[in-house]
Amino acid sequence: MKNFSGKALFLDRSDINTDEIIPAKHLSENTRQSLKPYLFEDINLEGFDNKKDIQGKGIIITRENFGCGSSREHAPWALETNGINLVIAPSFARIFKRNMFNCGMMAVELSHEIISRLFSVFSKRDTEIETLFDKSSFILKSGDVKESVKFEISKFDRALVSAGGWLEYADSRY
Amino acid sequence: MGKTIAEKIFESHIVDNPSDDIYVIRLDAVFCHEITTPIAINDLVTRCKDRVFDTSKVKAVIDHVTPAKDSKTAAQGKILREWARRHDIKDFFDIGRNGVCHAIFPEKGFVRPGFTIIMGDSHTCTYGAFGAFAAGVGTTDLEVGILKGVCALRYPETIRINITGKIPEGVFAKDIILSVIGLLGVNGATDKVIEFSGPVVTSMSMDARMTICNMAIEAGATCGLCAPDMTTVEYLWNFIREEYKTKDKALEAFRSFCSDPDASYVDIIEHDVSSLEPVATFGxxxxxxxxxxxxxxxxxxxxxxxxxxxxxxxxxxxxxxxxxxxxxxxxxxxxxxxxxxxxxxxxxxxxxxxxxxxxxxxxxxxxxxxxxxxxxxxxxxxxxxxxxxxxxxxxxxxxxxxxxxxxxxxxxxxxxxxxxxxxxxxxxx
CATH class of the missing domain: 3.30.499.10 (Aconitase, domain 3)
Structure with a gap:
């Protein structure tokens, strides 16, 4: 199973699309690793520097409809090659969410209220998130501030994360 | 309780129900292009699973960058071409005989009412114009489709958009779908199917229906769908005449993929286009x-x-x-x-x-x-x-x-x- 704990990167905008996550001009790359430098290269987000702000981060917390647009699995791969295996948002585009779990990564939905609170409490500070997969909870820590948040994912998505993705799961069953 | 088109197609293809509302369905076709497929092929080869579930149901085209513009895109074409040859995939369309995937596959008669189709391309929803359940997927879903002929999808909930009124001269299918997306928002139909119905849709050509279904994804939808009718039969006639003998028989068969009058929808939206102007996007x-x-x-x-x-x-x-x-x-x-x-x-x-x-x-x-x-x-x-x-x-x-x-x-x-x-x-x- 992949690592789902690490430092948080807050992206304060809704509808961040797949062209912003990884522009189409890089879709001619035939290895996942070669996508690494281009993550969020063209993102429309004031003050964001993709060279600096991604470094050392392991988890993204963002607003609704993350990953809308294209079906490209290059989007999760560009995240994965940068050490990001978990995105937390109020909602996701269908194909992006599917692609994440199909790769054994996680796209976890939390309510608008919780996401807004996490933004207001943690987004301006260095925040570490520990994921307790079996207990379905995240523990967010920043200095003295600590908060535990429960999450829910479907039994199927949980099985994909445990199996390391959809291909192994499907090939052994169908 | 009656059923929607999407529910009827879905239910006739269920293989498994691994959890909650996730169903594994059997696929009638898997379409491939040279941007998202080569990386799937390479992965299947690495895993020693370089197989194709049914070479007559897998179709491929080089369309995104053709002719190749550089060594990298040439390599993508080469991987797809060699894979198609290796597996004896008959329906492979290379430069000189190719076309944009969502135009060429319908043109060749590969999209039929009641079909389930996936492709590693978000605009796969286009095929819903024929009353097919077609979803864009990522590379891993595509790999599983190629290998096993199945896909895991959520049970489809449908938003029905009833398009009524008289289309003003100079207003076209593109204006209608852009106005619908403006109405729903980019997230308005996420994880849902949009069924386009009403007299305006019934009067549309297949080309126009493909234009509206094509952009269902821009409102987040899994698939856009139109009920198959005589227009669908006419478009497909050359490919189905052997099978059905008469157009009426074909229509009768296709009617089993229309929504029942008492089908249940998550939302029904009435959209009168009588006063719609030509539109464009600004942001x-x-x-x-x-x-x-x-x-x-x-x-x-x-x-x-x-x-x-x-x-x-x-x-x-x-x-x-x-x-x-x-x-x-x-x-x-x-x-x-x-x-x-x-x-x-x-x-x-x-x-x-x-x-x-x-x-x-x-x-x-x-x-x-x-x-x-x-x-x-x-x-x-x-x-x-x-x-x-x-x-x-x-x-x-x-x-x-x-x-x-x-x-x-x-x-x-x-x-x-x-x-x-x-x-x-x-x-x-």
Whole structure:
């Protein structure tokens, strides 16, 4: 199973699309690793520097409809090659969410209220998130501030994360 | 309780129900192109699973960057080509016989009512125009589709959009779908199916139905769907005549993939288009929609007519009707890409290509290239494109470029004027 704990990167905008996550001009790359430098290269987000702000981060917390647009699995791969295996948002585009779990990564939905609170409490500070997969909870820590948040994912998505993705799961069953 | 089209197709294909509302369904077709498939092929080879579940149900095309523009895109074509040969995939369309996937696969008769189809491309929802359940997927889903002929999907909930009224002259399917996306928002149909119904849809050609279903994904939908009818039968007739003998028999068979009157929907939206004006997008989201009248005068550097949304013969006829006898403005450049080799030939035969050439358009080969900023019409920083494509995301047609989505009629009129303007086909105030 992949690592789902690490430092948080807050992206304060809704509808961040797949062209912003990884522009189409890089879709001619035939290895996942070669996508690494281009993550969020063209993102429309004031003050964001993709060279600096991604470094050392392991988890993204963002607003609704993350990953809308294209079906490209290059989007999760560009995240994965940068050490990001978990995105937390109020909602996701269908194909992006599917692609994440199909790769054994996680796209976890939390309510608008919780996401807004996490933004207001943690987004301006260095925040570490520990994921307790079996207990379905995240523990967010920043200095003295600590908060535990429960999450829910479907039994199927949980099985994909445990199996390391959809291909192994499907090939052994169908 | 009655069922929707999506529910009927879905339920007739269920293989497994691994949890909650997730179902594994059997696929009737898996379509492939050279951008998302090579990486799937490489992965299958690495895992020693380089197999194809049924070579007659897997179809492939090179369409995104064709001819190849550099060594990397040439390598992508090579991987797909060699894989198709190795597995004896008969329906593989290389340059010279190719076309934009969502135009060529329907044209070849591969999309039928009641089918389940996946492809590693978000605009796969186009095939819903035939009453097929078709979903865009990522590479891993595609790999599993190629290997096992199945896909895991959520049980479909449907939003029904009943399109009524009389379409004003000069208003087209593209204006209707953009207005629907403006209504729903880019997230309005996420994880749901949109069923397009009503007299306006019934009166539409297959080309127009494909235009509206194509953009269902821009509202987040898994699939756009239209009920199959005699128009569907007529379009497919050459491919199905052996099977059904008469058109009425075909229609009767296809009727089993229509929604029941008492089917249940998550939402039913009435959309009267009688007073709809031609529209275009103004921002970086497909739901940023305004009337062309409000956008009149916006500066344009390139006009692009083509893509899986609006590169079909009907689209070229409409654009040519606006362009005939006119020259495009010196202040911009125009590119038209007929969506398939067959459409290209037809456009030559009908004299449409001559109209484009006389007007000063570049007529390029069938390809997706410009739409996603990969080739054949990439924008420079600060440039704006009036485009008949489907996405206006920031940087979509080239870094720092702006895309205004619109109908072929508006795009052609814009090419003549040098700025965004309504076509002469539209007589509204």
């Amino acid at each position: 970086y989201r497909p739901d940023n929609v305004k009337s062309v009248r409000e956008m009149e005068g916006a500066k344009i550097d390139q006009v692009y007519i083509g893509s899986c949304t609006n590169g079909r013969i009907e689209d070229l006829r409409i654009a040519a009707a606006v362009l005939r006898g006119n020259k495009i403005s010196d202040s911009l450049r125009g590119i038209v890409s007929p969506a398939t080799t067959e459409i290209y030939r037809q456009a030559i035969d009908e004299g449409l290509v001559a109209v484009f050439l006389d007007a000063g358009f570049c007529v390029t080969n069938p390809t997706c290239g410009a739409c996603l900023g990969m080739s054949n019409g990439v924008l420079a920083e600060g440039e704006a494109c009036a485009s008949t494509t489907n996405r206006n995301f920031i940087g979509r047609m080239g870094k720092g470029g702006m895309v205004h989505l619109m109908s072929p009629a508006t795009a052609a009129a814009t090419a003549i004027a040098g700025h965004i303007t309504n076509s002469k086909l539209y007589n509204g105030k």
